[in-house]
Amino acid sequence: MCTCLFYYQTTMSDKNFRTIQSLGRTELIDELMEQNSFTHSSVAEGYGDDAAVIENKEGYKLLSSETFMEGVNFDLTYVPLHHLGYKIATAAVSDIYAMNGTPEVVLVNMAVPNKLSVDMLQEIYRGIGAAGEDYEFQIVGGDLTASHQTLSIDITCYGSVAEDEIIYRRGANKDDAICVTGDLGGAIAGLRILMREKEFWEEQEEQTAFQPDLDDYEYVVKRQLVPVARQDFINQIRELKISPTSMIDVTQGLVSELKHIANASELGAYVYQAAFPIALDTRTVADEMKEDVDKYALYGGEDYELMFTLPEESVEKLADEFQDFVVIGKITEQEEGVCMQQVEGDVVNFDSDQNQEG
């Protein structure tokens, strides 16, 4: 018999209760994945990269999933629903691009509370549909259930890539240049502004519709609300036949992604703080908030830019045709760890840094 015990609350007071926060994200996933008890012959790469890789006669198939929970990953007070759908779809396809793949279809799962109307749900789907137009994927199904309190949305993306074109996190070589597209820290700067406006709005006596003046913050707010996956970069490197040795999308912040590439490649990384691509608008927000803008880049996340490594000789070739990237450092020996040379010259080692988790 399946022993069914009314035990939940009692287990919670257990002295050996290991909180989820007691482990880093990667460590936690590793522990959970130990429960995997079957190995399928079609799996070329299981968990641990941006997407799972499934073998197929005509190349590889890619699968990746994103889960967004209200109150944690988004706030319905200020996130337009259309943008919410677009953003989650962006997050899902970004993982496919990070393997140098092409998205084909998505599945959408939602748990929906009563506070949302049919038309509000449609707005979310309209956003996903708009992303489908931009990234060329079709919505082919999913699941819908009720929720008592919070809205949760999951998007799974399925795509493909030629076997000899796939780019893993683990392919970096010593002395490769570490590059990043676009700029970093903008998404968290936008979030700071939106949270400040929300606080202001909540302090009003009546919470009527309120249009904050965000003109001065347009760039960063857009980075937060409607980030764009770097399809353009993927198209460019294919056209130029330039193949990064490793690649990852920037969802957790620079430190986390540097560690992922370094650990997967069994090498180290050395980056220059002065080289971080940070928009002026992002700096302005950090100054206003009296915060360190480099922390936005290092730990902010949600920029959906691509970090990749390239042999020195390919950097110039790429730069001739594509300007929206910078070199921020280079790949080193594993013993050297993941380090950043600060503007003043001091070197920080991130290896014991737990900040990036979460």
Added chain:
Amino acid sequence: MCTCLFYYQTTMSDKNFRTIQSLGRTELIDELMEQNSFTHSSVAEGYGDDAAVIENKEGYKLLSSETFMEGVNFDLTYVPLHHLGYKIATAAVSDIYAMNGTPEVVLVNMAVPNKLSVDMLQEIYRGIGAAGEDYEFQIVGGDLTASHQTLSIDITCYGSVAEDEIIYRRGANKDDAICVTGDLGGAIAGLRILMREKEFWEEQEEQTAFQPDLDDYEYVVKRQLVPVARQDFINQIRELKISPTSMIDVTQGLVSELKHIANASELGAYVYQAAFPIALDTRTVADEMKEDVDKYALYGGEDYELMFTLPEESVEKLADEFQDFVVIGKITEQEEGVCMQQVEGDVVNFDSDQNQEG
């Protein structure tokens, strides 16, 4: 500029607020899918069947997703976490079997509140892993995020099927026998018992660990907590080279699945109440609860049995080798709708019946 308006609460009081409950599930999904704005050439079948079907040189690929929200789809008071993982995985692979496919890999997404420990999460994964062993799939990734209140779990299953072996809902022919594996209504009967025990437990002065005596209800409680997807049936029909003309898994109850097959096939269905396969244990529970056991079968759902249609001549051939199914009716003309002949002889038409939604 992305117009960012602090508007959420005001939209909620809109007079034109159409609640999600105002539409049936199918109608709602249809409305949402209208937002789909891109058609990918690889899609053989989008939403609307048990799984999406993607074309591929070596056959079809299948994708299906299940979302389970705490408080709606499960109750942590009495659901052992191992069983929870197993059950959601069962729900996901069941959709792949319902297309006559073979599961290969799954992605697991979770939004996890602080009340769960690392070891509790591991229990869930252990359940998914056990299902992986039984159904032969590998967990290849997913996503993990925090949640303020409720646990939500999504499992997406990816599988495959030969192009000439795929079974859609839409393939039924007039006069085909309508068949169901196993028995129906057991899962809802088990839920009734668990809810009654929970009520009893909540009435206690102290909510300490409590092991209810469920020995008399073992069968139905097991049907609720650890349902099994009918992989055995799929293996059997492949071996016998019997090909149902249509198939669907029973997740919402008989009425809903009958309508799905009838509507997709543009035909009608006529079933006999007296033929419904209902276990004695299920009847006992319904009697105890003073409820109509046929309603359990018609609207209960979560049985994860397979409903399929077969030409009369194939029924006997199947019955010679596989006994765990019954014929409950036959496919009729579309004008006749979806009908049930009651034990006493009266005929009920379900076409205007909204009960099955949700």
